Amino acid sequence: MNIFTLEDIQVSFNGETALDIGRLDIAPGAVTALSGPNGAGKTTLLRVMAGLLRPDRGRAAYMGEPVAYGGGGAGHRRRVSLLHQDPFMFRGRVIANVAFGEIARGRSQSDAEGKALLALEQAGCAHLAERSAAALSGGERKRVALARSLATGAEALLLDEPSAGVDAENTGRMRDVIASLAESGKTIIMSTHQPDWAAPIADVSVRLAYGKIDPSG
Template sequence: MNTFRLEDIQVSFNGDVVLDIAELDIAPGTVTSISGPNGAGKTTLLRVMAGLLRPGRGRVAYMGEPVVYGGGGVGHRRRVTLLHQDPFMFRGPVIANAAFGAAARGMSRAEGEAEARRALETVGCAHLAERVAGALSGGERKRVAMARALATGAETLLLDEPAAGVDAENTERLREIIAGLAGSGKTIVMSSHQPDWAASIASESVRIAYGKIEPGG
């Protein structure tokens, strides 16, 4: 059974078709790279998969079950997390930011903090737990946001341009983290306009241009 199956997906904004996907399957436990130039439709595709943007037509299934958009889609969104290109951090320490998603999904404060600390360890940011989030570098913010997603227990991660705006050291750390998560059984779909970097991690690659999957991509 595929983690995701998309069929006949179309999304339009102001009458313009920005995403037109005939068919796309994402296998469980894989890292799939969605590459293409800016404006190709990569982020739109991830938002459709996350249950945050209802397509104008088509079918999206997660683990064989239709994705429900709107208030009824809570079950799907508990299992799938989208990490935005520019992750939001609220005021306060890193540990509170990392535990936020866990609390939102019903964990007690103690449970959420314990999960957050484990997740921070996984992404190599345990030493930042008490630091004020506003003092983080761009690469550290990306890694803490990934810890926040992991602390929720999500089984599938959708990463929007995870290496964008990140220095070389943190880019390499992110590559290692993503590869490690895939090795632990997570399904990962990530957008990138850096095909060489993405190819160093991905087991599957899809290229999008003008909202369509290119042949052979």
């Protein structure tokens, strides 16, 4: 079974078509790279899959069940996490940022921070646990935000431009982390304007242009 299936998806903003997808299937456990120029529809597509943007038309399904928009779909929302291009960090320690979601769900602080530390290790940044979130570089902030998604137990990670605004050293680290997560069974769907950066780890590449899938790839 595909982890995501999108059929006849259309999204418009102010009368302009932003997304027009006839059919897109995403296999579980794979790395899917969405490439294309700015305005191609990559972020819009991720938001539809995350349940944050209801399409004007069409059907989006996660594991065969309709993606829930609005306040419902707790199961889908716990299993799917969107990492924004410029992730927000709370004030305080990195580990508190990563543990926040689990504490909000009622887990004790000690249990949540234990889970957060494991997630930081998966994201390759356990050494940042006690650092102030305000002191993080752009690349470090993205990996910490990725750890925050992992701490929730998400199965599918939607990454919006994970290499954007990051120095060469940290883009390499991020790529290694993504490859490791895919090997562990996570499904990764990432947008990028750097297809050459994504190519070594992408199982599937989908190019978007003007909101549509470009058949030329």
